[in-house]
Each structure stands twice: as structure tokens, then as C-alpha cells.
Amino acid sequence: MITMTFVLKNREKIISNVDMAQCIKTFADEYGEAENEIQSVRYEESDDSSEYFIISGKKSAKLWYDAIKKGMVGI
Numbered sequence: 739m740i741t742m743t744f745v746l747k748n749r750e751k752i753i754s755n756v757d758m759a760q761c762i763k764t765f766a767d768e769y770g771e772a773e774n775e776i777q778s779v780r781y782e783e784s785d786d787s788s789e790y791f792i793i794s795g796k797k798s799a800k801l802w803y804d805a806i807k808k809g810m811v812g813i
Contacts, residue, residue: 739784746775754784762806776800 742761782790
């Protein structure tokens, strides 16, 4: 199980699912209107919360998000 925290303009959305692609799909389905507000994304695996990565910066986070959404990047 993984958890992804999507930091938007004035709020955060936290989504847990079996993999990154499913988290992105859930975010797109439930909060698609906020895709252009993404400021950063934090990814962490539930088996070791000390292991995580963050992609930050509006442009970088959006490019990374779009690449995962298209299936071009995976973990």
C-alpha cells in the first residue's frame, strides 16, 4: 500500500491505494478539477514511512503527475 499527498493551493488531498497509478486515477476521478493547482506530491510506502520522495514546484509536479497519468512513469 502506498500513500500520496497532493499539495494544492490551499489544501491537501491524501490518497492511499495499492500503487501509484491507482492513487493518480483516484485523484483524477475525485479531484480532476484541481489538477492545475498541484504544488507538490509526496509519495510514501506504508511498510516504511521513513522512505519517501517529494516532487515539488508547480511545473515539475504537474509534469510528473501527467507522465504517471499517461502511464509513462511507474514505481
